[in-house]
Amino acid sequence: MISRPPVAPPELPTPPDCLKKQKAASLVLYIALVLLALWVVRDFIAVAAWAGVIAIALWPLLQKAAGNRWLAGRTTLIATALTLAIALLVVLPVGVGIAQALREAHDMNEWFQAAQENGIPMPDVIQRLPFGVQQVSAWWQANLAQPLRDSAAMKGLHSTTVMTLGRHFGARAAHGVMVFAFMLITLFVIFQAGPRLSGSLMKGVRRGFGDDGAQLLARMAAAVRGTVSGLVVVGLGEGVLLGVAYFVTGLPHVALLAFVTAIASMLPFCAPLTFGLAALWLFSQGSVAAAVALAVFGSVVVFVAEHFVRPVLIGNSTRLPFLLVLFGILGGAETFGLLGLFIGPALMTVLVVLWTDLVQ
Incomplete structure (x- = not known):
């Protein structure tokens, strides 16, 4: 005789109370996973938010460029052009400002050395003030008109506090450059996704809300x-x-x-x-x-x-x-x-x- 495998008994339907508990457990699991994911990328949330703001502002321009018959289907080219434009709008003015500051650094250094040796002469405009001329003149003569080499302020400039502030400023500047670079990368990805991203987002929102x-x-x-x-x-x-x-x-x-x-x-x-x-x-x-x-x-x-x-x-x-x-x-x-x-x-x-x- 050929033995037949035992037939499994039919599964009983899940009681409604169990279904509710399963849905509640699934919801808690989804929320926990979303919060965990947000915690992992917490340092990049601001980067994505900045990229989103810029993308929203330029979205009509992106749609107009995508609808052009010469640029139709060239999403990578459009995304590259828009991202480079944003980068240049930020980098060029900052570069001009840094170059101008470097050109003025020599004159500022000479002025600083002169102030150390001879003090800062009181400007003539103080004598034309409508009130407080004597008080301002006395304070200026006591604090700024004398050589500043031995003043407490100049001694503070050579202390470790200035070095600490310089390192802190350098670290903040490096962090800002890194954030800006990641923002450009995120912006490029958003522009490249284009209408597909917008359509998927609206579809998900309509389905959920x-x-x-x-x-x-x-x-x-x-x-x-x-x-x-x-x-x-x-x-x-x-x-x-x-x-x-x-x-x-x-x-x-x-x-x-x-x-x-x-x-x-x-x-x-x-x-x-x-x-x-x-x-x-x-x-x-x-x-x-x-x-x-x-x-x-x-x-x-x-x-x-x-x-x-x-x-x-x-x-x-x-x-x-x-x-x-x-x-x-x-x-x-x-x-x-x-x-x-x-x-x-x-x-x-x-x-x-x-x-x-x-x-x-």
Whole structure:
């Protein structure tokens, strides 16, 4: 007789309570794995976030380039060109600034040596101050007009504290270069993925959160894009206008000053520091009229840009009121640093959408 293998009894259906426990256990496992993965790549989250902000801002340009008949299908070429453009926009101004600083290093060293031997002569502008002339003159004569070689400040410059600060600055600079390099690599990968990445992301959001989630994601992307336009474009505009004012008033190193002003103008309420210091330098050189004119012109430019142009650019794209735009930018910067300038308005957009859904 041929023996037949024993037939396994049919599996009993899993009770509903067991299914619920299995789903809950699977959810806990997925969350734990996601948190573990985020912890592993925690040092690169900011890198990916910066790359995401830049990619969102340039996404319309990427789509326009991909739709061109001469560039259709050449995703690697488009990604390379856009990534190199971003790298040059950062590297070239920084390189120009470093080169300018190196050219001025010789004169600064001579001035420093003269200050050590002879002190710093009191500028004539102090005698023209409206008040406090005697107090400022006495302090200057006691602390700066004498040879600085034996002063406590100069002794501190040769201490180990300066060496420690120098090493710390070098380490931070090296870390910044590394972060920037990884950001460019991440940005290239995002650009190369192109529409495939966008389609997969929207598909996953629709599957997980429905059409409302997809619309919310689209509005957050619009908020980031509008914030980039409002901060970067307006900052560059302020830098150009104030650069013209620097040239007219006769300030040295106009290009470098305009670049620093443009960078400062991208941060809320920081532009007055740059043109204010420039006006103060003109005032110290005896150019009172030029200093006053620069201060007035800069104040008008910053007032118009901060209160009219920038809120319109950001608010129209995000459909946010001005106060929420301001809270999002300042609160985001305080919480997340520079990256928060772009994350804050996006989070305010989520808040407005949730509030609208609640009251409707």
